Amino acid sequence: MDDSAVITVTFMVYFVVMLAIGYIAWLRTKTSADYFLGGRSLGPWSTAMSAGASDMSGWLLLGLPGYAFASGLEAFWLAAGLLGGSWLNWLMVARRLRVYSAVAKDSLTLPEFLANRFNDYRGWIQPVSAAFILVFFLFYTSSGLVAGGKLFESVFGIDYHWALVIGALSVISYTLFGGFLAVCWTDLAQGLLMSAALLIVPVMALQVSGGIGVVFHKISEINPELLNIFTTADGQALSIITLLSLLGWGLGYFGQPHIMARFKAVQSIDQLPFARRIAVTWTGVGIFGALLVGLSGIIYTRQLGVSLDDPEAIFMLMVNTLFHPVIAGILLAAILAAIMSTADSQLLVCSTAFAEDFYRDMFRPDAPQKEILLVGRCAVVGISIIATVLAMNPESSVLGLVSYAWAGFGAAFGPVLVLSLYWRRMTARGALAGIIAGGMTVVVWKQLDGGLFDLYEIVPGIILSTLAVFLVSLLSPPPGKDVVDCFDKVLCDKAGRESNESVDDNEPAIG
DSSP states (O other): OOHHHHHHHHHHHHHHHHHHHHHHHHHTOOSHHHHHHGGGOBOHHHHHHHHHHHHHTGGGTTHHHHHHHHHGGGHHHHHHHHHHHHHHHIIIIIHHHHHHHHHTTTOOSHHHHHHHHTTOTTOOHHHHHHHHHHHHHHHHHHHHHHHHHHHHHHHHOOOHHHHHHHHHHHHHHHHHHHHHHHHHHHHHHHHHHHHHHHHHHHHHHHHHHTOHHHHHHHHHHHOGGGGOTTBOTTSOBOOHHHHHHHHGGGGGGGGOHHHHHHHHHBSOGGGHHHHHHHHHHHHHHHHHHHHHHHHHHHHHHHHHTOOOSOGGGHHHHHHHHHSOHHHHHHHHHHHHHHHHHHHHHHHHHHHHIIIIIIIIIIIOTTOOHHHHHHHHHHHHHHHHHHHHHHTOOTTOOHHHHHHHHHHHHHHHHHHHHHHHHHOTTOOHHHHHHHHHHHHHHHHHHHTOOSGGGGSOTHHHHHHHHHHHHHHHHHHSOOOOHHHHHHTSHHHHHHHHHHTTOOOOTTSOOOO
């Protein structure tokens, strides 16, 4: 059996395992609450690894190593922003969102939570939020499909467009039937595989290249600016705009619907501190490994005497040349795991937004559970087709597509969600204004360039969204007493005790 056949067999085994997990989850999926949020039954490991794996996606094994390969330690600022943002998100949002989403009529989706949080009788928050989710997730899902297409093209040597279709079908297959449980259970397995790959590949590359000291010495001989965290690869000092843009990635965590779904789905808030430690440790290890892959790849490609037209292919090149085909197949499956773990989550959030926040909220409020499930599954297929069409350009950058969607969610929902958990005076009008201001700022800012407009669009988006929430809330009539009382700490303590989930006494009260 030749090398390509061995890798193919490895991939097939991986697919069978993922489909088996999806089938088991399908047997346990009876209601829309099961399909969209797993019945709030996740344990700490599933919660942490699923949040991390769905967050990092293919860009952790393709985009970030490619950035480090091309730009050196400039990528440190991006890594630092992401790690800090992940930690703060778990610390500030996870516990409160889990408790308050249950108090707010057991809200399944982020738009539904915001609508219930503010008793939005006008009915604007839910459809507007869902619209932004559908738009930005189309780009986010496309980034995963682009990564999948590049992977299948590299491994099997098939045309990119056919590779793209194969990758899309593989993700749809288990998401369609197993829903949230299938997504989270597969994310656990995929997250562990990703972390193993990001430890094994750089260690092997460093060993072949003579160790980390030798690698850094050789890089300094080639271009010392690659090892300077304050300069670009061509020796230009990093501007304030560049630093803010890279660190600003961390702000995006507070508004990612697929990550928030994990916080809401954990079985008990008592499990969240342990889950936070698992998730932040996993994120740190993964980011550090990705940086090492990129940096060691600078020397390794020169040893091989090859050049890369696409820096995002560095991980695949190293795997194919460093390891036995069986091991290479497993490690390449880790890229597929990274892609699938995010794409499945995005598809599920999109289908949830369509079924719960559009179809049920606007057209069929009394629709039975089976009908909502059917609509959600049909939405998975429809959204997948649109995302696949958007991903048909093989020149698309994984990191570029991710950055746009990441900014959109971070700006549209981040400030609104955080303030909704901590500020009693916030109103429905303020929330709606914040969502629109943040989302539209990202859309408009992305079309402009030069000077201040080179700043990553998430930063102005979050600033304007926050200002819109404060100004419109203060200019609006105060929220009704029922809305304030519903989210008062006393009531949340009562709700927590009734479900064995008391709120930490050291947490500040809302308001």
